[in-house]
Amino acid sequence: MPIEINGKMIEVLGLKRGQIKTLRAEGIELGKMMDMDEEARDSALDRLIEMACPEVDPDDITPGQALELYTEISERTYLTGEQVKKSGSPQSST
Numbered sequence: 001m002p003i004e005i006n007g008k009m010i011e012v013l014g015l016k017r018g019q020i021k022t023l024r025a026e027g028i029e030l031g032k033m034m035d036m037d038e039e040a041r042d043s044a045l046d047r048l049i050e051m052a053c054p055e056v057d058p059d060d061i062t063p064g065q066a067l068e069l070y071t072e073i074s075e076r077t078y079l080t081g082e083q084v085k086k087s088g089s090p091q092s093s094t
Helices: 017-025 030-035 038-052 063-077 081-087
Strands: 003-005 008-010
Touching: 003 063, 017 038, 030 038, 030 063, 038 063
Parallel strands: none
Antiparallel strands: 003 008
């Protein structure tokens, strides 16, 4: 489901396994981004947005919009508990 950013509907994609590996190689772990210092987090958010929302220029959105995109990307990348139940897959303990 697209979300609206600056009056434009943006399709937010979940990351593929290869993209997650690329981010990890760059020192970015999706689940730990909010624990980073502000400068590192901003840089990581820019990289994440470039990968999952290529039509969005990270410099043209507010910090709040960047966090909204981070949340959407995370949800589309990793199933939530409810989605796991619906899919019939066992939920990871990690």
